[in-house]
Amino acid sequence: MYPKPIKEFIDNFSKLPGIGPRQAARLAFWILNGEKKVRDNLKKALEGLEHDIDICSVCFFTMEHSRHGEDKCHFCDNPARDHKMICVTEKETDLATIEKSGNYKGLYHVLGGLFSALDTAIPKNLKMPELINRIESKKNGGKKIEEVILALSSTHEGDLTAHYLERLLKPLKVKITRLGRGLPYGADVEFADAKTLSGALDGRKETK
Ligand SMILES: [Zn+2]
Structure with a gap:
């Protein structure tokens, strides 16, 4: 029904999380009928994702591409942060x-995903070995990690991942906690409001 370029736009955009084909079509016509400046800015923003982003070598959060070769993000590189605690997140x-x-x-430590409820295999792409390295080695600016907070969503996948990590980290003699009350079952950390999350952090519990 649509000309090929519009169809291609819809095919690509409907692969994005939370966007279906109808929303992608709406976006296509909004962009097409809008100002050229909007299209230019969108192109620039996409290019920026491709060329101007580096990944922190320690925690795997994103950072602006450094022309001076820094490989740590503004959390890992900040002496004012508490370097004895790591908060592990899915994304x-x-x-x-x-x-x-x-x-x-x-x-922080960005795992890059969770275990799947359907597939029993241990996902290979998760940054779990890197987390262990951080706790074991002195890559942490010479400071010992005392607590690892598993801030994973309160879902079946989040639980599977947390239980695996607890077993993995136990021999390292580090305190392991999970977000406490307030985060209802099934809740995604990303969509929790600040107050709930703040309470869940305060109420975090040590895993047995
Ligand atoms: Zn970092």
């Missing part, structure tokens, strides 16, 4: 929600 947007709650001043 970057969860980290952003926790940071916005204003109740956490430690470091």
